[in-house]
Amino acid sequence: MERLDHKLDCKACGTIYLDIPDDVTLSTPIHCSSCGTYLGTWRELERDFNSQGGQNGIFDMHDGQIIRKE
Template sequence: MTKQYLNHQLECPYCLTIRLRIPADAGPDDRIFCDDCGEFLGTWDDLLTDFERQGGQDGVFRLDKGRIRRID
């Protein structure tokens, strides 16, 4: 089986990790930052759109409570 990875905006272009600092009550215009280095990654709406474009909840990955999990 080939490993599949998320790409685009979810990966921090500065430190290359996927650790998002997401407020519990995040709205579409809330600014999301990398939890490792603190750099701005985009708005919550931008990041959700990117996640859904890559398969979202119906693809290889699931976003649950701010954590991205690979679905086997």
Template sequence: MRPKYLNHKLECPYCLTIRLRIPADARPDTPIFCDDCGEYLGTWDELQTDFEKQGGNTGVFRIEKGRFKRID
């Protein structure tokens, strides 16, 4: 059974949302912040790595044009 929630770095530990502020020109070392509360979440590379560990595009979510979308 696949997981129902992302539960690592993608979820903001401060406000518990998954809304990332990702610049259009993000590189692996670009710092990424929560779009709701502004807290630092990690580098773009760290967040993408964590996403892949949780199933990547074959899990509950997929990345499309820099946005995480729930797969129904």
């Protein structure tokens, strides 16, 4: 698996680019930075990221894009 999916991918445009504000909290609404579609709260997306191996250092997040580490 090269990229995360499930809640993290935008169903409208297919990208995984998150618009994450600097002052994010668990209840902050997160939108796709490509098209603006609502993706869920930071709590929901963080839970999904962690369930797919994000907490184990398998993926990196840079400027809201999540990619598999080389």
